[in-house]
Amino acid sequence: MVDAAGTQSLAPSRAASRARVWRFVRRNPTLVIGLVILGLMLLAALAAPWVAGDPYSMKPVQRFLPPSDTFWFGTDNLGRDVYARTIYGARVSLAVGLSVAILAVSVGLAIGVLAGFFRPVEILVMRLMDGLMAIPAILLAIALISLFKGSVGVVIIAIVVPEVPRVARLVRSVVLTTREQPYVEAAIASGTRLRRILLRHILPSTFSPLIVQATYICASAILIEAGLSFLGAGTPPEIPTWGNMIASSRVYLARAPWTVFCPGVALALVVLAVNLVGDGLRDSLDPRIARRM
């Protein structure tokens, strides 16, 4: 394909690439649907100042306006534009989801590789991980947040801590099976440096399960952040997040249901999209389980 590209005219190669894209879409429908929803959300979040009005502007005369042409998602109890706040809320949710996934995977990867490769470290570290996993994530996060003053950074760390053991366990089990493989034994026997063994032979085998795990962590982080904000233990209430919006509107459920359900649907949609991406990746990276799950 690459070598022929130079000599061929543009039209057939464009048709061929379109066919390739279409085949990819047909083979991975969940992945594509998830990526499209997620991409649109990400775009809206990044372009928030251009596609949405001021999320902070309060106009008491415009309280509880139902969805209309001017206010697509209506207004809330302080006359704020629910559409603008929902779009801005996507920023916090996506930022928290992404940073938690990246942080949890990096820390968990380091711990898991160490535990899987160095026996003495393993017993102690894995017992610690078991202990950490036994504390319900949301309570651990609440405890951490009540000790450290609330900010987005603290929320991210509070969600990362309970996720790390799950990653570490996964990585450890992959490392344990990989190090028994003949090619790793051969590398050890031929005197390859440890650093090289870890980087070249062990790490790559953890990538595909980790990418899948990272998307699920991202989804659960978005859910936990919204839950914490909803409970009043998350991001400071003045920041428009979906959890904060639902928390402050819930008493008006009967009068202005859109103030609760617009951020609620946005939240569900993002989590669904991330989960679909995860399912799609899992199916295409590991075809053996694809048929069964």
Place this chain on the structure above:
Amino acid sequence: MLAFIVHRLLSTAVVMAIVAVFIFLLLHLSPGDPAAIIVGDNATQLQIDAVRKQLGLDDPLAVQFVRWLAGVFKGDLGVSIFSHQPVGKLIGERIEPTVSLALTTLLLAVIIAVSFGVLAAWKVGTWIDRFVMVLSVLSFSVPVFVVGYLLIYVFSIKLGWLPVQGYSPIAEGFGTWIRHLILPSIALGLAYVALIARITRTAMLDVLSEDYIRTARAKGVAMGPVLMKHALKNAGVPIVTVIGIGIALLIGGVVITETVFNIPGVGRLVVDAISQRDYPIIQGVTLIFSGVYVIVNLMVDISYTLLDPRIRY
């Protein structure tokens, strides 16, 4: 068998000890003076000093830990900053609604999820299977509080079939008790149903492809008994494992569900403690809930040997 149970009990004790250390250290690793955190935001230096002395915060950490743990074993979880009541007593007063909610949800979720999972595996590839799988992805993505408010809006506010919020003790009548628990149980159980239904389907598909299932069918055993007696029983281990692991989901969900439905349970206790910065309550509830999780999973592990006599440790 006995050796296995003893071994499992010991490792549970180790995990629980680590949990206790974590929860204890959390307060001491945080920036700022633990005494100031325990007394609360509006305390004078004099009060802080008094608490330092009373709690022995100047002793070495190990001494403090042993003293705290000894207290925990005697049921002493500390004293609430806000109400000055023992945390153990406060949890005791709030335990009924939480246990009611958790048990009805567990029962409802397991029955629905296992039937859905079995059905999906039996009718694999058909629209029933698709429907169950789509439903499980959806319900795994919609947060508890959004489902909760949707249920309240439709069934309580619009249709008026069920009470909007609150809790009615079982002593005041079974009917009103269950009516208050229907919507919260559905909201809380949805993600749990999704999790269990998925694993039931996978485990059933594995078992259904075994030779002895084909033999049973060839002998003329009807599909019903084959599914229930031959297949489900053999698919039991992964299902029970997920039920145990999913308890964590249920515990986290309880805290949110009780807030949505205004149920005066242990979850509400924690949520109220957040705004009052009542750390001893948060610490006590976290310890108790972690303990419940560990003990449930201990029971799950022991139940393997009952479900599957082939498992020997």
